[in-house]
Amino acid sequence: MDKEIKLYTISVYTENNIGLLNRISAIFQRRQINIESLNISVSEIEGVSRFTIVVNMDEVNVKKIIGQIEKQIEVIKAYYHTDEETIYQESAMFKIKSELLFEEPQIQNIIKESNAQIVTVNTKFFVLEKSGRRHEIELLYRELSAFGIMQFTRSGRISVTKQPMNISQMLAAFNN
Amino acid sequence: MTKSKYLDQPKERISGCEALVRCLIAEGVDVLYGYPGGAIMPVYDELFKYQDEIHHVLTRHEQGATHAAQGYARISGKIGVAMATSGPGATNLITGIADAQIDSTPMVCITGQVPSHLLGSDAFQETDIVGISTPVTKWNHQITKASEIPEVMAKAFYIAKSGRPGPVLVDITKDAQFEEFDFQYKKCDGIRSYIPVPKTEESTVKAAADLINNAKKPMIVWGQGVILGQAEEEFKAVIEKAGIPSAWTIMGASAIPTSHPLNVGMVGMHGNYAPNVLTNECDVLIAIGMRFDDRVTGKLDEYAKQAKVIHFEIDPAEVDKNVKTDVAVLGDSKESLAKLLPLLNENSHTEWHQKFKDLLAIEYDKVIKDDLHPTKEGLTMGEVLNQINIQSEGKAAIVSDVGQHQMIACRYAEFNETRGNITSGGLGTMGFALPAAIGAKMAAPQREVVAIIGDGGYQMTIQELGTIFQSKIPVKIVVLNNEFLGMVRQWQQLFFDKRYASTEMTNPDFVTIAKGYHIQATRVTKREELADAVAEMMASKDAYFLEVCVEKENNVFPMVPSGASVSDIRLS
Secondary structure: OOOOOEEEEEEEEEEOOOOHHHHHHHHHHHOOOOEEEEEEEEOOOOOEEEEEEEEEEOHHHHHHHHHHHHOOOOEEEEEEEOHHHEEEEEEEEEEEEHHHHHHOHHHHHHHHHHOOEEEEEOOOEEEEEEEEOHHHHHHHHHHHHOOOOOEEEEOOOEEEEOOOOOHHHHHHHHHO | OOOOOOEOOOOEEEEHHHHHHHHHHHOOOOEEEEOOOHHHHHHHHHHHHOOOOOEEEEOOOHHHHHHHHHHHHHHHOOOEEEEEOOOHHHHOOHHHHHHHHHOOOOEEEEEEEOOHHHOOOOOOOOOOHHHHHHHHOOEEEEEOOHHHHHHHHHHHHHHHHOOOOOEEEEEEEHHHHHOEEEEOEOOOOOEOOEOOOOOOOHHHHHHHHHHHHHOOOEEEEEOOHHHHOOOHHHHHHHHHHHOOOEEEOOOOOOOOOOOOOOEEEEOOOOOOHHHHHHHOOOOEEEEEOOOOOHHHHEOHHHOOOOOEEEEEEOOHHHOOOOOOOOEEEEOOHHHHHHHHHHHOOOOOOHHHHHHHHHHHHHHHHHHHHHHHOOOOOOOOHHHHHHHHHHHHOOOOEEEEOOOHHHHHHHHHOOOOOOOOEEEOOOOOOOOOHHHHHHHHHHHOOOOOEEEEEEHHHHOOOHHHHHHHHHOOOOOEEEEEEOOEOHHHHHHHHHHOOOOOOOOEOOOOOHHHHHHHOOOEEEEEOOHHHHHHHHHHHHHOOOOEEEEEEOOOOOOOOOEOOOOOEHHHOEOO
16 A cells, blocks of 8 residues: 555545534544644535545555544545545635735736636725635745735635545435 | 333423433433532432432442443443533543543443533533543533433444444533423434444455465454454354464453363463464464554564454454454454354364463463462462462452553453453553442342452552442452552563662551451461462452452563564563
């Protein structure tokens, strides 16, 4: 098995329960594993949550982590995937002084070329939203930071897999 | 078993606390251990009302309640129940919960909690016990509405016992205890996100059988999974048919009798010489219901590297966790071993077995003889165990604490009945034995229960003598007193140039203390007094305390030094 350390995306389907985040994060904390990013949202199944956890580790250990996660009572199923096996994105927001939009024509070009969206503009500031791969967001960050960024935030990774995940079938099998 | 009168009945309007007690009775709980306090008082009020149907034992500390519940569960296979109030009552349960988690003991803990409107306000005796207990429970849940009680309790009992067992904690706010609702109880028979027992694939059983049938030097290491799966008979049939020398982890002890010809002893740090050495010579290692703990494997890089490894296991997360397996047979041990049996060829492996006997002879000569039949002055722990074996006819359930005496007890106790070895294996909890013995005796009153405890661990939960006295629990308590924290002292001697940092104990008069609790008590200091004293203890119908003053600086051997390979086991 692969001992190379790389990014893995862990996808966890769970019941929507208070305390489950604590239980899952404790699995990482106990083993001194840093979570690169974490996103929790609803999934395609009503009442089922989906965790998307990005970690930087080797496959032997990511497999063990999957075992520990799946062992939790309210976890329906956990998977891990490499970047090549998923479609993934992050989203970032930049808050920038409005005057720059008019005083620095280059900014308009940067916005255009980066495919970022202007979410809002007022007299004091405007807000840019950029979704995409990490390196695209980082590039935009570098370009904009020359002019000054008032606030910046980036979401955790969200991803879907190329292969199907048969959660609905698993849940249906239980009901039968 | 007759069906409980609170099961599947029409709805009835009662309070949350009364509902909780009915849930316990409906689940077949006949005894629970606990300690009252503010946030759990409504439940205690109901326990008072229902005392003809369910018996509450007041321990002297909440930790004692958990260990008693563990002892109860370990000897009977039933779920142990412990109860405490919020705050310090709840946090005092944590050691026992962690112990039950690592030793896969089915236990349900119930804690009171401050009223829901005070949650998060740092109220008197408020603690986030759900948060605190999360990493050491199989499952936990906080109830803030009475209407949740039946479903959550049913889930708690189902989760604690099913699959790989473990502790569950249910925290109930005081307002939920008082609130009235329409009570109805149904048992839980499944949770959609939880697969307690993974399916046993026929192909894996076949692959395992092929490896075993072609093995020249197969060896089995079994753990508690055989006992938890009630697979003792299936296991015995497998080893007898295939003629495989079989060794046990500390948690697997007693699944087959000590005297069984294929039982080659204990593996691990203070296990027997033969199975440790031959782990690194076998060609197929068959692990059954065990988890390759570091105390079993020693240095992993040098553990059974020459062998093909087969792992029979109920918990998929254990497969390949520590030792890479060639064949993993998932599932319940009772079922998977039954499937394995018809596929096995009959065999005796006589030559291979002889190797175990030869190494045992060396161990006997260098270690066992002097432990069991010492000629030097000064009592050994081993000879005390030997006396207990003789006088109990090997029928006693041995409840051991943690340390040198524990290793001696597990090495030398004669087990003739399953669930006869109750000890804190994974967590190594000093103070476990005295309260665990209480639970064990109550769950199996027909069995002789002998607690073997060191002078250190004894003083960690010595207050449970009060429980033994008040609740009239006829346990036999043997303290092997060497006036040291013996195992730590042994390590200091061997690895820290005899710098005995904080291991010497100045002890009280243990006999007087026991007598203070009106428990019969004797002290033995000479070899010639030992047999009579043990006989008197065994003959007693009531609780009995026996202190044996043993040699102060004896060491436990064999020993696999920490970080060494199992085959580098030392005999002295």
